[in-house]
Amino acid sequence: MPTLQVRRMHIDTYQEPVIYMRDDCHICQSEGFEAKSRIEVWYRQRRIIATLNVVGTPIIAPGEAGLSEAAWRALGACEGATVGVAHLQPLHSFSHVRGKLYGTPLDDAMAGAIVRDVVAGNYSDxxxxTFLAACAGDRMNLQEMIALTRAMVDAGSRLSWKDAPIVDKHCVGGLPGNRTTLLVVPIVAACGLTIPKTSSRAITSPAGTADTMETLAPVKLGIEQIQRVVWDEGGCIVWGGAVNLSPADDILIRVERPLDLDSDGQLVASVLSKKIAAGSTHVLVDIPVGPTAKVRTSAAGERLVSRLRSVGDAFGLTVCGLVTDGTQPIGRGIGPALEARDVLAVLNGATEAPRDLRERALLLAASIVAMGKLIPAAEAQELVQRVLDSGAAWRKFQAICAAQGGMREPPVAGFTYAMRATHRGRVDSIDNRKLARIAKLAGAPKSAAAGIYLHCPVGRAVEVGEPLFTIHAESRGELEYARLYGESIAAVVAVTEG
Structure with missing residues (x-):
């Protein structure tokens, strides 16, 4: 096998491993490597698949290959180490993808082969x-959804627990704020149920649950640590990417999100594979519906609920779907630290706590408790409200944070700018997507303190010059970038004159 010495290029290619070779590299020429070739890279017993980028400048010396940050981390080599390089053998599983493009349904064996190759890093972006596009829209039937879910579960680790029921929740997303998980978990755990919550980081949103929780406590825990926390406290809020539960999901989402493909089949497999792998027996799925949410109509929401239930039944998983209001953000903070402060305000019963966040968290928690304890909805609602109002949920949240490594204060942004009403009137609508974009331009979620604080929800009367929302950033440049975008677009927070 041909060999080269490797250099760390310090180039961020997100999660895609990339290898760089010179256009006059003797191995590049003799092996017939071309730009975008898929290359096997070997270091001792470790193997990765990387996409080749060919460079025409002396940034790399003869006999060297550069590695992107993703490739460097995955390979685990040291600077100047000798690595072997070779062409990737043809992917037999891709014939199933081509078949799906032309209408051939996926069975268990086909889905399993595709997912195993995805997890092994054999598929290029x-x-x-192509696989995601072949499955997009309504191109997957129920049996295909079940097959893909099973393949995604089988490709990773699984958690197991001593007692049932094991409850969980998920929100399909598309709604800024809405950080109910950090409230639901301690409420439900304080009610005596077991809720091991593994959550994701943001990919294209201003914050994921794991990003927000990380401003308050460590979230990168191993399987044994997670089990200890759950056994001791009845619940956890951790980053699922650290424990290899349904590992294909994070890989596919990385490609799916920028494509903005709406696919119930992929969403169902994504959500339920993680819950099954986490050992859940009962799951509540929150489906916000609104004109600028991910799910746009109630009919689409109900259709998604039906598919989630049907696939769940195939695995002995009880799934309850709840179609909720997705017309505007939930809470006031958008961005990790700002959302964390909303959560703390609700847990502490502060007078300034967002009422909508509190009420939605109680609704979701009551649904989970009713499902897990097999009690009437009214009794469950009374129980969760008592647990929150008595401070039991706050104490449970503190205990969970301590068990995960210790609680801390969320950071505060150094720079802010208020976007103000230009005329008197009433807030008529809020564009979730535009508001989320401003928060991301301000630096969220990478800059944990960055984001937006929303002052005026829908229905609120405002005067000229009154703040509609305040941009938070950790640098002047990011603040200015977000401000300029916010001022260049219309109807982020639409105010009807009157």
């Missing part, structure tokens, strides 16, 4: 995008 283009090949994964």
């Amino acid at each position: 283009i090949e994964m995008a």
Whole structure:
């Protein structure tokens, strides 16, 4: 096998491993490597698949290959180490993707082969995008959804627990704020149920549950640590990417989100594979519906609920779907630290706590408790409200944070700018997507303190010059970038004159 010495290029290619070779590299020429070739890279017993980028400048010396940050981390080599390089053998599983493009349904064996190759890193982004496109829209029937879910579960680790029921929740997303998980978990755990919550980081949103929780406590725990926390406290809020539960999901989402493909089949497999792998027996799925949410109509929401239930039944998983209001953000903070402060305000019963966040968290928690304890909805609602109002949920949240490594204060942004009403009137609508974009331009979620604080929800009367929302950033440049975008677009927070 041909060999080269490797250099760390310090180039961020997100999660895609990339290898760089010179256009006059003797191995590049003799092996017939071309730009975008898929290359096997070997270091001792470790193997990765990387996409080749060919460079025409002396940034790399003869006999060297550069590695992106993702490739460097995955390979685990040291600077100047000798690595072997070779062409990737043809992917037999991709014939199933081509078949799906032309209408051939996926069975268990086909889905399993595709997912195993995805997890092994054998698929390029283009090949994964082709698979996602082949499954997009309504191109997957129920049996295909079950097959893909099973393949995604089988490709990773699984958690197991001593007692049932094991409850969980998920929100399909598309709604800024809405950080109910950090409230639901301690409420439900304080009610005596077991809720091991593994959550994701943001990919294209201003914050994921794991990002927000990380401003308050560590979230990168191993399987044994997670089990200890759950056994001791009845619940946890951790980053699922650290424990290899349904590992294909994070890989596919990385490609799926920028494509903005709406696919119930992929969403169902994504959500339920993680819950099954986490050992859940009962799951509540929150489906916000609104004109600028991910799910746009109630009919689409109900259709998604039906598919989630049907696939769940195939695995002995009880799934309850709740179609909720997705017309505007939930809470006031958008961004990790700002959302964390909303959560703390609700847990502490502060007078300034967002009422909508509190009420939605109680609704979701009551639904989970009713499902897990097999009690009437009214009794469950009374129980969760008592647990929150008595401070039991706050004490449970503190205990969970301590068990995960210790509680801390969320950071505060150094720079802010208020976007103000230009005329008197009433807030008529809020564009969730535009508001989320401003928060991301301000630096969220990478800058944990960055984001937006929303002052005026829908229905609120405002005067000229009154703040509609305040941009928070950790640098002047990011603040200015977000401000300029916010001022250049219309109807982020639409105020009807009157």
